[in-house]
Amino acid sequence: MSKKLIAGLMFAVAAFLVAYFASPVLAVRGLTEAARAGDEAALRERVDFPEFRASLKEELNAELMVRMRADPRSDNPVLSGLGMLLAPSLVSGAVDAFVTPQAIAAMVRSAKAPDPVARPGPVAPAEATESGRDTVHQSWAYRDLDTFAVTLTNDEHPDQHLALLMERRGLFSWKLAGIDLTAPSEDDAI
Template structure:
């Protein structure tokens, strides 16, 4: 009888650990979403790794900007095109450093829209007020593990269903998670585990 009780208790403990381990990013996403919805800067600061998020956003926006420059029909002058590609990273870097604040993260989460790399840094809004609730403008979320330590939250605005923004949560310890990256080119469902 004692052995069955010990086995049952151990099994319950293992199941509880696994549930907590795999459900912890969902709770972290809910906390991030609630902090963004209410504009709670303190909670956002606790839930975002700003240096890592900035580095990830710079990388994504630089790649998008280079792709746009290559596709631009006016870029047939190799000297101007090369100069543009040389200057683009510093422009994007300055924009991201000025843009990524708790308010900007909240705006991204509420709107499912990343900053545009073609915007000038002085035109980027860093303290946008919370948008009014509008039934036609809702943001849906889908969740998937990219690996055991990376959890992607894909946001889609109902007004732009073809555009997706994936926020990448990274595990910190066993049950902790922080927003540490962004993916503007959302992978197919086959890439998630």
């Protein structure tokens, strides 16, 4: 093989690898810009709503169960058990109604976990001030080759973390398909 052919192949492989591993960063930037602009159509393209809803239901139900078990007022096992049976259906209905492009935009702009009790309003563009953009920080990490986590933190609540999980669709395309409300750990990234 000639040196030019080998160099060309090496360049092509390197370019493919850079595009393969950098593609989620570009997808996150697109999601962030659509959220800041309040662009509902762009958000609909970038979010897999059925998968995101299922992930959010799972996270909220787990958090609710932990809270219910830790509640010192749950001395009555019958009432506690009834609450644990009814809670998932209440969370499910609230999440189905709550998860909209407006809610996704609000989460990305504020780095706050969703509150399914609150009713979302219309999407409004974020403030254009630099101070508004500096309050939410992003950190990125692969969880596996097909899952990319974007952990959002807000300067006002640095101990609270919201991880949005992007999933690979094809070689270079990504969609928001999950959420992780637990604190990030070093073991989550590869």
